[in-house]
Amino acid sequence: MSIQVENLTVDYNGKVALHGANLHLGAGAIAGLVGMNGSGKSTLFKAIMGFVAPSSGQVLINNLPIRRAQKQGLVAYIPQSEEVDWNFPVSVHDVVMMGRYGYMNFLRIPSKRDRQVVKDSLTKVQMWDYRDRQIGELSGGQKKRAFLARALAQQGTLMLLDEPFTGVDVKTEKAIIELLLELKAQGHTILISTHDLNSISTFCDQVVFINQTILAYGATQDIFTQENLARTFGEIIPNIKTDRD
Amino acid sequence: MNIFMNILDWFTAPLSYDFMVRAILISGFIGIVCAVLSCFMTLKGWALMGDAVSHSVTPGVVLAHILGLPFAIGAFVFGVGSVLAIGFIKSHTRIKEYTVIGLVFTGFFAFGLVLISKNPSNIDLNHILFGNILGISTSDLIQTLVIGIFTLITVLILRKDLLLFCFDPIHARSIGLNVDVLYYVLLTLLSLTIVVALQAVGIILVVAMLVTPGAIAYLLTDRFDHMIGYAVLSGVFSNVIGTYISYYLDASTGGCIVVLQTLLFVMVMIFAPKYGLLRKKLYR
Numbered sequence: 001m002s003i004q005v006e007n008l009t010v011d012y013n014g015k016v017a018l019h020g021a022n023l024h025l026g027a028g029a030i031a032g033l034v035g036m037n038g039s040g041k042s043t044l045f046k047a048i049m050g051f052v053a054p055s056s057g058q059v060l061i062n063n064l065p066i067r068r069a070q071k072q073g074l075v076a077y078i079p080q081s082e083e084v085d086w087n088f089p090v091s092v093h094d095v096v097m098m099g100r101y102g103y104m105n106f107l108r109i110p111s112k113r114d115r116q117v118v119k120d121s122l123t124k125v126q127m128w129d130y131r132d133r134q135i136g137e138l139s140g141g142q143k144k145r146a147f148l149a150r151a152l153a154q155q156g157t158l159m160l161l162d163e164p165f166t167g168v169d170v171k172t173e174k175a176i177i178e179l180l181l182e183l184k185a186q187g188h189t190i191l192i193s194t195h196d197l198n199s200i201s202t203f204c205d206q207v208v209f210i211n212q213t214i215l216a217y218g219a220t221q222d223i224f225t226q227e228n229l230a231r232t233f234g235e236i237i238p239n240i241k242t243d244r245d
Numbered sequence: 246m247n248i249f250m251n252i253l254d255w256f257t258a259p260l261s262y263d264f265m266v267r268a269i270l271i272s273g274f275i276g277i278v279c280a281v282l283s284c285f286m287t288l289k290g291w292a293l294m295g296d297a298v299s300h301s302v303t304p305g306v307v308l309a310h311i312l313g314l315p316f317a318i319g320a321f322v323f324g325v326g327s328v329l330a331i332g333f334i335k336s337h338t339r340i341k342e343y344t345v346i347g348l349v350f351t352g353f354f355a356f357g358l359v360l361i362s363k364n365p366s367n368i369d370l371n372h373i374l375f376g377n378i379l380g381i382s383t384s385d386l387i388q389t390l391v392i393g394i395f396t397l398i399t400v401l402i403l404r405k406d407l408l409l410f411c412f413d414p415i416h417a418r419s420i421g422l423n424v425d426v427l428y429y430v431l432l433t434l435l436s437l438t439i440v441v442a443l444q445a446v447g448i449i450l451v452v453a454m455l456v457t458p459g460a461i462a463y464l465l466t467d468r469f470d471h472m473i474g475y476a477v478l479s480g481v482f483s484n485v486i487g488t489y490i491s492y493y494l495d496a497s498t499g500g501c502i503v504v505l506q507t508l509l510f511v512m513v514m515i516f517a518p519k520y521g522l523l524r525k526k527l528y529r
Contacts, residue, residue, distance in 0.1 A: 049419055071421035079415060088288065088412050089469045098409055102420040108405040134467035154420065 001027045001062055001074070001157040001189045003048070005214070008057035010043050017043040020057070021214040025191065025206060027157075030184050031217070032204035033193040035232055039211045041193050045160055048191075049077060061158055069158075073102040076156030078147050080163050086136035092146045093131040096121055099153035121152035125179070141172030148176065159183065161192040165199070177203045200224065259492045268378045271386060272484040272502070275445045278393040279454035280462075280480030281400055282438045284472050285431060287459030288411045292452060293343060294432070297350035299439045299451040301327030303357025303373060306443070310368050311360075317388045317440045324436030327353050328429070354448075376447035376499040378488065385444060393441045396434055407431055408469055445484065446499030453503040454480065461510050464517040479509055 005023040009016065018040040025031050035041045046052045048059050050066035061069035069075055076099070099121070100114040110118075122128040125145040130138065135146060144164060151159055159180075165173050180190055181203060191208075194200065200207060200220065207224045209215040209232045216223050216231075259265040286295055302320040309319025327349055334345045361370050369377070381389075400407070409417045410427040418424045435455070442451045462475035487502030494501065515522050 049415065051415075051418070067421070070419055073420055075419050077415060077419045079413070083415070085288075085412065089463065089467050089472050090408075090412060091468070094469075098413070098416060099420075101405065101409065101422070106406075107402065150416070156419075 001187060003158055003189055003191070004060040004063070005044075005048070006057050006060070008044075008047060008059060009055050010040075010047055010052050011055050012052075016212070018047065019213045021210075023208060023214050023217055025189050025217075027187045027189060028184050029206050030180055030190045030192065030204045031206035031208050032200040032220075033191060033208045033210060034197065034200065034229075035193075035210035036234075039232070040213070041210055042162070044210065044214075045077075045162060045191075045193070048160060049075065071102075073154055074156050074158055076151035076154045076159045078144075078151050078159065078161045078164060081140070081143060081167055083162075084135075084143075084147075086143070088135065090135060091131065092122070092127060092133050092135060092138070092149075093118065095135060095146055096131075096149045096153050099150040102154065117155070118149075118153050121149040124152060125149045125175070139169075140167040141169045144168050144172060144176065148179065157188050159188060159190045161190065163193055163195065165194060165196055173199075197229075255493075256489070259489060264379055265488075265492060267381060267386065268498070269485055269488050271381060271389060272378055272445050272488045272498075273481045274390065274393060275442050275454070276458075276480035276482075276484035277477050278396055278438055278441050280458040280476035280478075281397060281473055282434060283455050283457070283459030283480070284462060284469070284476050285400075285407055285411055285459075286435070286455050287463050288408075289431070291435070292456045293346055295435060295439070295455040296452040297331065297346045298324045298327055298432070298436055299443075299448050299455075300350040301353035302436075302439060302443070303354050303448055304360050305357075306373055307357055307360040307364065307368060311364055315388055316385070316443075317392055320440045320443065321436055323353060324439055325433060328432045328436065372447070373443075374447045374449050375497060376443065376445050376450070378445045378498050381444055389441050389444055392437055396437045396441065399430075400434060403427075403430065446502055450499045450503045453506060454484075457503075457506045457510055458483075461506075461513045464513050464520045467519075479506070483509055 003023070003025045005021055008018060008021040010018040021044065033041055033044070043052065047054055048066070050070065059066055061074055064072070096118045097110060097114070100110060100117060101108050103114060104110060119128065122131055125148050127142065127145050127149055130142060135143065138146060164176060168176070184190060192204070201224055204220055206217065207220050208217040209228050211232050216228050286292065302324045305319035305321070305323030306316050309316045330349050331345050334340065334349065335342050361368055361373070406417070406422060406427060407430070409422070410424060410431065414424050417427065438455065439451050442454050446454060458476040458480040459472070461479045462472040465475045466472050483506040484502050487505040488498055490496070490505065491498040491501035513521070518524065
């Protein structure tokens with residue numbers, strides 16, 4: 001698994017949101033995406049998901065164009081909580097089964113294997129007992145784990161997580177991080193945007209700094225520095241522990 | 246016993262008229278088609294879109310009449326046309342979606358009114374606006390049945406993809422589904438359903454049949470499959486009973502159907518076991 005962003009420029013009605021961004025992540029990596037609001041974080045996610053057409057440059061996933069990679073189910077996305085309609089009449093099990101649609105024929109009738117994978121995924125995040133709950137009846141941490149289970153069921157090897165730790169209890173945060181580390185060991189590539197800069201050095205082996213373009217990326221111990229943080233956040237440098245302190 | 250006979254009589258007496266038998270059966274059928282689609286409309290929040298497409302259909306119906314084509318063709322062309330026009334204006338200008346919808350459908354509707362007023366021959370404006378289920382012709386009946394069955398089968402087959410599209414278009418896209426196609430499929434199904442429902446309640450009230458059964462069902466369950474079931478039940482019930490009531494009151498059929506549906510909604514809103522106002526009041 002790899003993701004390659006080449007000289008990517010995205011603009012909305014003439015306003016440049018991302019300019020000449022380059023990024024390469026190989027197999028078995030957890031990369032923390034660091035930037036202010038409006039720095040182009042969500043634009044980068046959208047471009048990787050194929051939601052915005054770049055005005056120049058390209059994104060390749062496993063050397064495939066986005067659409068082909070998506071058709072193969074390679075890209076799993078875990079949405080922010082605000083993006084989900086929690087009143088929707090679907091159960092936890094329904095949601096996780098949605099991760100399997102790509103493997104089914106057009107009638108989307110689950111096979112034995114689909115059911116097994118859904119069960120395994122739910123068990124993995126300790127949500128099997130909650131499978132029949134309507135999704136709105138879950139706590140913040142459980143909601144997050146339900147969508148994590150969907151990503152597991154999809155078996156995508158590139159995972160995009162948008163602010164996964166907001167509204168989540170410490171226990172769930174730990175569980176999520178443990179799971180991510182396990183997936184990394186299996187060769188998954190994980191890109192994660194987070195405001196929690198302090199936790200980055202604890203579990204991200206790669207960091208990506210973004211501010212209208214990708215300023216720097218690489219191994220955490222090399223580039224998670226005050227200098228790069230300053231370039232990313234301007235004068236307002238948050239009080240962060242870096243490995244070099 | 247006497248009461249039972251009276252009730253039975255209430256149901257059977259109108260059936261001695263051929264046109265009533267037809268009207269009751271077809272309105273029940275229309276209730277099913279609309280109810281199924283209304284679940285998606287409710288979840289997607291597309292009430293205004295339904296209103297827009299139904300009004301936009303007007304010039305199509307009139308033109309079809311003038312040209313001697315089946316009304317369904319004209320209605321469908323203009324229904325889809327309005328959807329495309331809304332999509333085009335939205336993506337090519339800075340105007341917000343709801344403004345575009347309001348602008349497009351009133352334009353189409355007004356054009357329809359102009360057409361009707363210039364061709365007064367034998368087009369009855371009232372039938373277009375308010376439906377004419379008691380006087381439905383055999384050819385219209387067949388059209389309604391064919392389109393309705395086609396729509397139902399398509400929704401049934403695509404049910405899961407459409408549901409995923411309503412719930413989480415980002416995920417739908419990330420597993421390689423074509424979300425743009427699904428968007429237009431759902432809008433086309435909406436146009437077809439409107440064509441089906443026109444006969445019963447007319448252009449003005451169509452949107453009620455596309456929203457109310459779904460809204461009723463949404464308050465009754467947390468499961469989508471059950472939601473479709475409840476919507477169909479409430480849709481068929483209000484369409485059939487509404488047709489009976491209109492017979493006895495000698496009142497507008499479309500009006501009776503929609504009033505009944507709305508009353509049903511109010512009852513559910515108050516008494517629904519989980520999401521009813523009463524329950525919320527009692528258990529807070």
